[in-house]
Structures are given as C-alpha cells and as structure tokens.
Amino acid sequence: MGPSLRFTPTSVVGAVLIDPILREDDRGHFSRAWCIREFAEHGIDFVPVQANTGFSFRKGTLRGLHFQAEPALEAKLVCCTQGSLFDVVVDLRPQSPSYGKWYGIELLAENYQMLFVPEGCAHGYQTMEDGTNLYYMTSQFFTPSAARGVRFDDPAVEIRWPLVPTAMSEQDRKWPLLSETSLL
Secondary structure, X not given: OOOOEEEEEOOOOOOEEEEXXXXXXXXXXXOOOOOHHHHHHOOOOOOOOEEEEEEEOOOOEEEEEEEEOOOOOOOEEEEEEEOEEEEEEEEOOOOOOOXXXXXXXXXXXXXXXXXXXXXXXXXXXXXXXXXXXXXXXXOOOOOHHHEEEOOOOOOOOOOOOOOOOOEOOHHHHHOOOHHHOOOO
C-alpha cells in the first residue's frame, strides 16, 4: 500500500509540514492523520496524550504564540477542520540553528495538511475565514503552571501575519518578548 503521509521539513528545525495521501474512490476518500510508525521513520518522536479543538467566530482572530515550559514541554500536531488559518511555529530553543526564526503556512480544511510543532517551539495562528475550526493533538497534558507565550508582534521575530487582528485575548497581547522568554 505504501506510505500514507508525506513529510516536508520546514525552515524551523524539527517543524514538519505533513500531507496525508488521499485514498479515493467513487464514495469519497480516506486518509491517515497520524501513525507512530511513519512518524518514527521520519525522525519524529510524537505520541499524543491529548486532543483539542479551537473554534473562532471571525476572520482575523489571532491566538498565540503559546508553548509549555519545562518540565512540561509539548509537541503539537495541528490541522484545520473547517475554514482556513495561517499557522505559525517559532523556534524558542537557544541551541537551535533556527532559534528566533518562524515558519508559517496556510492550513485549509480542504487539503488536510498538518503542521508538526516540536517541543521548545511556540505556536499560534490567525483565522483566514469566519467560522474556522482547529484540531490539534499534544504530546503533553495541559499544565497551567507551565503555560507561557511570546508576543505575536515581537519585532525580533517579525512574523508577517496576513491580516490585521480582529480579535485576540488580553493575555496574548501581553506575552513577553522573545528576549524575555525562557523554556525553563
């Protein structure tokens, strides 16, 4: 049968764009969203322990940039199940060659693409349509005491968000700059 997933590395070390290979017939199609064996064959050690959804009413809603600090570092596998969103990963690992760099991709419900966000990276997204839904799995349980963030508009990172934000939490507006952030 062959591989069920196509893995494409991004400019952030360890972050991977994943395309499910659709198996189609006259009824529709089927695709795989996660396989421990295929992930391991591509050097990704990811075992989900939680799955979450996030729904946004309005186009332009911005959420993030979120991560969990030690001892609760988490990886995420993110996809869009309704609408579309601009998904972003920012490398927070000081020892990484891509430290402080970001990668963004528009995820669409129609193409089933997923973004793997490795441990030590912040994640955020902006909705590109009204009524957008995000689905993601994490490798760590949500740990409120480890919840952290980086400001969405940090001038050192220079993320080029596609839209002016229409909605954002006060917490997301007030996260510290990258230079003030630690994974510890």
